[in-house]
Amino acid sequence: MDNHVQKTQYSETEEKIFVAALEEFSKKGRSGARMQDIADRAGINKALIHYYFRSKEKLYEEVFTFVIRKFFYRLSEFLSAEETFENTLKTFIDKYIDLLEDQPALPFLLLRDVSEGADVFRERVQKLLLPLPTSVPQVFREKFITAVKRGEVRDDDPAQVLITMIGACLFFHVAYPIFSTLFPHARTQRQQFIAERKEHLFNTLYYGLQVRPESEK
Numbered sequence: 680m681d682n683h684v685q686k687t688q689y690s691e692t693e694e695k696i697f698v699a700a701l702e703e704f705s706k707k708g709r710s711g712a713r714m715q716d717i718a719d720r721a722g723i724n725k726a727l728i729h730y731y732f733r734s735k736e737k738l739y740e741e742v743f744t745f746v747i748r749k750f751f752y753r754l755s756e757f758l759s760a761e762e763t764f765e766n767t768l769k770t771f772i773d774k775y776i777d778l779l780e781d782q783p784a785l786p787f788l789l790l791r792d793v794s795e796g797a798d799v800f801r802e803r804v805q806k807l808l809l810p811l812p813t814s815v816p817q818v819f820r821e822k823f824i825t826a827v828k829r830g831e832v833r834d835d836d837p838a839q840v841l842i843t844m845i846g847a848c849l850f851f852h853v854a855y856p857i858f859s860t861l862f863p864h865a866r867t868q869r870q871q872f873i874a875e876r877k878e879h880l881f882n883t884l885y886y887g888l889q890v891r892p893e894s895e896k
Contacts, residue, residue: 689745695721696728700742705784708791709739743792746785747807750778751815758818764826765885767819772848772880779852780873786853816841832888840888847880 689697699721703712714735718725732738754774761767779785793800816838823837851858859866 692723692727693731693741694745695723696731696738697742697745700738701746701782701784701788704739704742705787705791709735709795712739714738743788743803744807746782746788747804750775750785751807755813755815755818758815758822759813761822764822764831767822768844768885769881771819771844772877772884775845775848776852776873776877779848783852783855786849790853830890832885833890835888840884844880844884847884851876 696717700712700717702720703717706712712735714728715725717738718728721728728738732741754771757770757774758767761770789800792803819841820837823832823835823840826832827834855865862872865872
């Protein structure tokens with residue numbers, strides 16, 4: 680990965696290109712997306728995209744870098760700042776769902792990337808996360824183990840808990856066309872529905888992890 684892909688600060692124009700490119704790549708894939716369509720969606724001249732990124736491949740790598748780092752860097756900082764597992768769980772659900780609301784095309788970009796080669800996807804993500812002082816799974820694991828020792832939650836595999844939480848946050852957004860048809864208020868009252876969704880996920884996960892009396896085991 681070249682030095683250009685290692686950037687962490689982006690101009691307003693670059694971010695505008697990223698948003699447009701994310702939509703195009705998620706819908707059409709890396710090979711199907713066209714630079715002209717990305718330029719049209721961003722409302723800029725195609726030459727400007729080539730000026731910043733030189734090629735579609737470099738633009739794809741930059742978009743992938745931008746969304747992964749934007750999420751994991753910020754989430755790692757937020758989680759590290761929390762003192763209790765209860766707040767860690769609330770923060771994760773809140774920030775993750777906010778990201779999916781802000782970047783609804785993101786899950787589809789990641790799924791397309793995985794479908795093109797799991798090993799390549801794994802290598803790309805690992806390279807992007809290396810600069811992080813701590814990873815999200817590591818921070819979550821430490822918070823969970825501390826909560827178990829304090830008696831805040833029962834003992835469980837933190838990896839399983841994290842996977843369950845990610846899946847619960849993610850699936851609604853991936854299958855939104857289905858759920859918004861089955862439950863129209865998820866579309867017509869989306870903001871309220873999302874707020875209720877966050878609260879429901881927290882209550883289900885957190886209180887489901889509470890230490891149970893011996894008589895209930």
